[in-house]
Amino acid sequence: MLTIPKWSAGAMFLDAWAFPGNINSDYRQAYQHNYVMFQARGPKKHLKxxxxxxxxxxxxxxxxxxxxxxxxxxxxxxxxxxxxxxxxxxxxxxxxxxxxxxxxxxxxxxxxxxxxxxxxxxxxxxxxxxxxxxxxxxxxxxxxxxxxxxxxxxxxAKYKLCKVKRVQTGPKGIPFLVTHDGRTIRYPDPVIRVNDTIQLDIATSKIMDSIKFESGNLCMITGGRNLGRVGTVVNRERHPGSFDIVHIKDTLGHNFATRLNNVFIIGKATKPYVSLPRSKGVKLSIAEERDKRLAAKAASG
The missing domain is CATH 3.10.290.10 (RNA-binding S4 domain)
Structure with missing residues (x-):
């Protein structure tokens, strides 16, 4: 086991502590080693x-x-x-x-x-x-x-959608909002609230349009086990002191629920403001994927 010299600053510092009598010397040496040798120095720079x-x-x-x-x-x-x-x-x-x-x-x-x-x-x-x-x-x-x-x-590519994370009033009574990508926009439309989505012009950083977080609007899930799914907001369950739950229904009629923080509104009614990937955000079950694969194989063969 690696130990540190008794004359080192770490050892003298730890010797001043009162260790309980039932802790044996091996544990004490290990604690001294970890205390002296493993101390963080700034942010992490690697990722396994x-x-x-x-x-x-x-x-x-x-x-x-x-x-x-x-x-x-x-x-x-x-x-x-x-x-x-x-x-x-x-x-x-x-x-x-x-x-x-x-x-x-x-x-x-x-x-x-x-x-x-x-x-x-x-x-x-x-x-x-x-x-x-x-x-x-x-x-x-x-x-x-x-x-x-x-x-x-x-x-x-000239615009993007941003979820509103915060709406506040700053110094001198200037209202502003903060989006999911860290943007701060001053003097927004007063009707915009938290969890709404804004359509942002990239060149000017001006708000082109806003989409309310309400039932009937189209949304995409950005977290949790339903990540990437697209559907229509059905209703919102409010749980004060806990996480609000949003119930969603996709185009195939599948119902699922997730936390409010995971919901990103992307369109009004059934019209998305951005184009969607090939699957259109519809997740098939294992059986549905199998049937679709067999049908495609039968059609080609």
Whole structure:
């Protein structure tokens, strides 16, 4: 067992503590070793591959580590680094070094701004633009809870949807709201409330339209076991002091429920403001997937 010298500062400090008589010397030595040798010094800079979010779809045997997202507008487990997007998804690079060369040429934009950090955390509803190839993408979850490559038109890339997380009044009585991607917008429409969704013009950062959080509107789930599913809000159960529950119904008539924090309104009635992935956010059961697969096989054969 590793021990520390009795003359060290850590040992002298711990000797001043009153250890109970029933703790044997091995435990005391282990405690002294941990106290002196393992002390955090700043933020973590590494991410083990097995601990990376499942939405990234990284293989287990591709290495020990995964790219750790830089600090940014989205949480680590709710974001996708640009290096994963360009290298693993689009296959535009073979290595991290090649991704660095791409982003350092200022070829990649996220929400209209050039990003030169290969570990920049792009998140849900962010628009990624590669002008040199004329491609536009929006980060959206599929029904299995994974970030999907969703190509959009140049017209749709001019705006994005943001969920309102907070509405407050600042100094000098200036009202403002805060969105899910860390934006602060001053002087919003007074009818906008928490959990509503705003349609934001990326070039001007002005609010183009707003969608109320109410029954009958279209929503996408951004967390929990129903991640990526799309449906219509049926009703909201209020639980003061706990989590409000929202009941949702998809286009196939399947009903499911999730927490209020996981619901992101994306359209009025049945009309979405953004284009949806191929599955349209409808999750099939195992039996339904089997029947669909057999029907396709029978039709082709």
């Amino acid at each position: 591959r097995l601990h990376a979010p499942k939405a990234w779809m990284l293989d287990k045997l591709g290495g020990v580590y995964a790219p750790r997202p830089s600090t940014g507008p989205h949480k680590l487990r709710e974001s996708l680094p640009l290096v994963i997007f360009l290298r693993n998804r689009l296959k535009y690079a073979l290595t991290n070094c090649e991704v660095k060369k791409i982003v350092k040429q200022r070829l990649v934009k996220v929400d209209g701004k050039v990003r030169t950090d290969p570990n920049y955390p792009a998140g849900f509803m962010d628009g990624i633009t590669i002008e040199k190839t004329g491609e536009f993408f929006r980060l959206i979850y599929d029904v299995k809870g994974r970030f999907t490559i969703h190509r959009i038109s140049a017209e749709e």
